[in-house]
Amino acid sequence: MRKQVDIEQTMAIIDKIKKDLYHREDLVIRPITVNDQTVYFIYLTNTVELKSEDLQVFFIRLLVEKKRAKETGLLQACLQLGPSEKQQTPHDYLNTILNHQLLVVYDEAVRVNIGKNFHRAIGEVKTQEVVRGPREAFTESVVVNQAMLRERLKNKQLMFQSLTLGTETGTDVKVVYLAGVCKKEHLDDVLKRLKEAQIAAVLESHYLETLLETKVKTVFPTVYNTERPDVIAAGLLEGRIAVIVDGTPFVLLVPCLLFDFIQSSEDYYQRSDIASAIRMLRVLSLFIALLTPAVFIALTLFHQEVIPTALLVSLAAQREGIPFPALLEVLLMEITFELLREAGVRLPSAVGSAVSIVGALVLGQAAVEAGIVSNAMVIIVSITAISNFVFPSYDLAISIRLLRFVFILLASLFGLVGITLGLVLLVHHLTTLDSIGVSYLTGIAPYDETAHADLWVRKRLDKRQHLFTIRHVFKRDKVRKGV
Template identity: 75%
Template sequence: MRLTFDEQATETIIEQIKKDLRHREDLVIRPVKINEATIYFCYLTDTVDIEAIAIETLKQRFVIEKKRQNSDALYYACQEMGPTEKEQTPRDYLNVILNHQLLVVCESAVSVSIGKSHHRAIGEVKTQEVIRGPREAFTESVVVNQAMLRERLKNKRLMFQTLTLGTETKTDVKVVYLDGTCKKKLVDDIVKRLKEQPLEGILESHYIETLLETNVKTVFPTVYNTERPDVITAGLLEGRCAIIVDGTPFVLMVPALMFDFLQSSEDYYQRADIASAIRILRVGSFFVALLTPAVFLALTLFHQEVIPTALLVSLAAQREGIPFPAVTEVLLMEITFEILREAGVRLPSAVGSAVSIVGALVLGQAAVEAGIVSSAMVIIVSITAISNFVFPSYNLAISVRLLRFMFIISATLFGLIGIVLGLMLLAFHLTTLDSVGISYLSGFAPYDAEASADLWVRERLDKRKQLFQLKTVFKREKVRKR
């Protein structure tokens, strides 16, 4: 029996591929002769597992299907190699090759998922380390991250909605939620926001974060990001949505509340009383990091009568011979600490911490001995800087660092009255914020006794009516219109 092949259709597809990728030096088009026809394997160099291409098996299966006059002979023959899909248009051919997959062409085109993995192995968490808890962190591969979530949440209601965003980068993005726990309206709102503002390229999850922010005129983060799979799993159980972006280990989670950035996953891996004490310490550190320099300036400039006499005399003696006003001292020291902090982050880890700590000590001591700043000012700024390191979230720490300068200016101009006015404006601003339609202070403002039980302190797990109490917030509160 003579087998018939449509050589013209094959040549048309191959010519289209060569035309679209003519500038690619790494394009491989490998012909394999079979009877009167030729099968072409098209891929990019070092992106396809060549050993997985079972050529002889493919040829035999292809001939068998052809003898049966099967119009999808190539599709069934390629199934021996891996997951297979039929491709219809020139854009499909291009996307398959550029996505590091194998395109097999003979009369028609079929894609085979046997691409090599070029991502690093699963490693330990770097940005949100804990003493007790899981060590695994997300990687840059969206497939690996999806598998890590499935491993922790073995539930048939775990849903992944795949999007391709970025007109040039064609980045894979997955919206993850727990069906029946997460509001369908919330998922639809997130997908709509991601689709209605197309970006040219998406290189990191922050590009997606900007699409989810409803209020850009704020220094507070309204989208939570983490590289910890256990944090995302807990969020999904609470009714939140996660967004995985290919090419970054940082997974986004929304809605994000103010108190999420003051909590750590380790709070649930420790005793309830210890975790509650640490949470209260973080809240206290928030106000210390935000207000300490401003309160010091307000008391020394406007309200000296509040300071004990002995302390006031000591402060006055320290300031004798200092050439700068107190506000200049504070700004000088704060800016110096910020420079040292950034230097410590950007330098290699082996020397970064040493430069930041030693540099702060040496510069502080030298500045005091030179009579540029007072000893009390060095202590105030040091306490403030240390309090800033208590926050589990780096995004919230940056926000506090920026707001601190605003309170310093208000305290310099109006004293304690300026600080009180600043706190009132801050409270008003926080109540107007939302994260994808959910109030930023949910559970606290508006107050909900059941939902707020897990904000300030952590109850014993066996005493709680509902393990993930933020479900209450997301079930009761309506998603605001954008």
């Protein structure tokens, strides 16, 4: 028979849970009694799976363990249901229930991890598609994402450090690194920023992205995010640190450089000469997307002598009858393209692409026929929009879209001098950025010969000193102790 003190302790736990969760209509407190032994199973409706045969084995084990060793009886019996651990405080009781796990109460409380999986299955990558390479993408489950990384990196040095962030949401967060490869100061900086953060809710990885940014007053992303496990695995091998957040398929990676947003994982899945040519094309597209409208305005307004005579006559003929100045003309077209782009993203996939493409063609042709814009302006804006789609990273594409309007304004005021001034200020701004203590332009400023060679072209894997893109940036010392 159970002692009176054990029964009182059990009822105290039950009363505490009822008091704290009195408003939860889906709270289930299920008492089961066998041979005068009453055990309480507490969980939320449709969140755990309790099978009758498992309960029978559980009670048999409980009775055996109670006779053998009373202080460990409940925990040993719960192991028959699933991975279990003791819960010591009322806060632990609530977390167990609210995290969709089973709480078993006898004369103590034990958490049993048999919660149902409410997350979607592993699917294909949506935001960073490649022609050749892995197709699988992270999911919204931190447990699944953790397993996917372990599958790719069967390394005893792969470490996961668990955190619970968000005072209201209690979100599970995993800090991932390779011990002995990542620099200890980088790891300490990341952990310090996350642990000291006073944040009420963490609903997506961007909530933590702002905590990891060293300089927030910039349009450039200084924290890399991706839903590709192969990219995170490669980053960990370079000595970087990943942050997995429960509830989102996008995993953060720090430190990161500017060229990370231009390079693609597919660069290392095909021949080096082809990958290098495509990488140079991306660099060229960056300047086209950033400067083409601004250069066109500067040349037509301030530097007509630079334009060949035949082209200048053609441009003048096209602009005859256009009621708006060149600045207003390009702004009108750019804003229209931005509206079409956003409409294509928000609409259902079945009609989104059709609306954006047909809308651009119809509006462009109608605007020219109505005499609102010139043919040359439509071509310029179209080339600019197409170049913006070349970037593998959506975050960098947004930054370039914003900066493009700044250069358009400078070009309309000061011509090529304004564009040059803007480029000088832009380079100065980039040199002041860093990501967890690593310069944003590493390889160029500060200059590193090994890094510089791999930024513009992709060397053959058998000819490279390092395995991955910027391994030298986070390279280990000759003698390095594990983190």
